[in-house]
Amino acid sequence: MSQMPKSNPYLKTKVMTASSEELRLMLFDGGVKFCRVALDAISQKNYEDSYNALMRAQKIVLELSISLNYSVDPDLCSKMASLYNYIYKLLVDANLNRETKPLTEAIDLLQYERETWQMLINKVDKEADAAPKPKLPGTSPIAKLGPDGQNGRSKGLSISG
Secondary structure, three states, X not given: OOOOOOOOXXXXXXXXXXXXXXXXHHHHHHHHHHHHHHHHHHHOOOHHHHHHHHHXXXXXXXXXXXXXXXXXXXXXXXXXXXXXXXXXXXXHHHHHHOOOHHHHHHHHHHHHHHHHHHHHHHHHHHHHHHOOOOOOOOOOHHHHOOOOOOOOOOOOOOOOO
16 A cells, blocks of 8 residues: 655755746646656556556646636636646546556646746746846935935825824
């Protein structure tokens, strides 16, 4: 019988300190990892382990889907949600029928999405490095001026009222 994995303090620290972009990358990595574990388990006819790994992969794909930000680009998010629904269906089919073919397709799709996400992160980082750096607050003459134009002091306002 399978045992639940022990808590990994290093992974916990990595997750707690990761950016949202890195967290999404970790989800892709986890999805691929659990799909591969399930693939091996199905090949060895260890259906309990394949079930557990596929359930974890399904939860990851569900998280990828529900974390889409429709306010940024509704059309793109709709297409991505459809892709994640398809991957989820492949995982369910692999789990119900104990087949490797839908599982290998799911792995291929998740790996492709991971590579695409990594390229996007690299592109954004490169553009951020090339962009001119803003000056520190308070270093420009405009930043030093407050609402009344005199050394950041506001007329008629104080902490006490």
